Each structure stands twice: as structure tokens, then as C-alpha cells.
Amino acid sequence: MLQLIELGAEVEYIDIDTSKIPYTFNIKLTDKTYSFTVRYNDVGGFFTIDLSVANTGEVLAYADPVRYGRPMFGPIEDERFPLPVIIPLCLTGDEVDEVTWENFGKQVKLYLYERRSE
Template sequence: MKLIESGQEIRFIDVDSDRVPCSLLVKLTDRTYRMTFAYNETADFFTVSLEISNSGGNTPLVYGEVLRYGKPLFEAFNDERYPLPVICPLCLTGDEIDTITYDNFGTKVRLYLFDRPGGEN
């Protein structure tokens, strides 16, 4: 998707809430990650676990991080094992959304990828 106003290409990780729980292999920069999504029906929130996927198996990095609208994923971690782009759940449709729900995740709220300040991405 391209934003016409800025000419900037917008990239996102495509997750379908109807398929959760699910795992996706996602290639970001020079690494492939496994992201496993789950949904807590009682409390109405999604979580994501992150692993580095390699030929010898998967190396776990984070278990069950809660997705919060507008809050970048894995921001508490800052070393070379974590994805270079900033991954942030947002709605760019103009709708006034401030919470991720089962009905809007993957349709209006998506996991957008942004260049990390000072990063190569």
C-alpha cells in the first residue's frame, strides 16, 4: 500500500483474526521470525510470541506479549536478535480506534512496519 500524500510505501504483517491461534513465518531484514498469535476470549485481547526461525529449530525470544493499540511490539528489548523495523498495531483508515478487538484486528488494525530511528531498515 502506498500513501499518496507522502509517497511512502506502507508495509504491514497480514494477520487474519479469524485464523488465530496461528503462527506466521515473517522475513524482516536479514532474519526470519516465527510470530505466534493467540486470543484471550475472556479478557478480549491478542498476544504474540516471537521466535527466531532457523534450520536448527526456533529460538524463543518473547512469550505472550499483549498487543496494545499504538504501542510498538517488543520495545522493551533492544538487541540484535529482535526485528529491526518497528512493528506497531495501528489503524490508518481514519476510523477513531483506540483498542484492538477481535472485530478490528487484521482488518482495520494492522501490524505496520516502520523504519527504526537510526536503523538500516
């Protein structure tokens, strides 16, 4: 288990409302505004997120699966991704190891972590 958070540190997250799925919303991260489209894949039984640049509509990621503990949009990043690392996690101490209808947006949130430059 990775120790990602120092005790007492405030952690920002992107709020998800599963009652609205499928839906799209805009959020400003660092210096750009992005559009997130949250969907549920009934066949596979998992949530996905599309990521695009809000003002241009340029799609950066399509149907990236929301997997517990795995950074979003990881394998497809390039210079258009100045945003923080986004990781679906549960920080409440509950025993959670997957993203479900019951916990997504409640215990499991899309937490934002500062991107470390190499």
C-alpha cells in the same frame, strides 16, 4: 497523536487473519526469518504475539500483548531484534483506539516502521 506517516508514503504491514487464531506463521523481516504466533487471551480480552527466530526456534518474546499504538516487543529488545518497529495502528481515518476481533487484521494492522539508530 503522533504523525508517523508522510502522506503518500507506502507503508508495509504484517497481515493477520483473525479467523485462524491461534496460529503461527513465518515472515522475513530485514535479514532474518521470524515466527509469529498469534493468540487471544480470553481472560484479559486481548491478543498476544510470541516472537521467535524461525530457523533456531529461539524465543525472543512470549505473549507480548497487542496494544493499539504501542510498539510490539519494545521493552525486551536487544541485538537479536534487527527487525523493523512493529506498531498496531489504523491508518484508514476511522476512530479506533483499541485492538478488537472486529478490527484486527482489517482496519488495525501491524505496520512496519524503519528502526532509527540513535
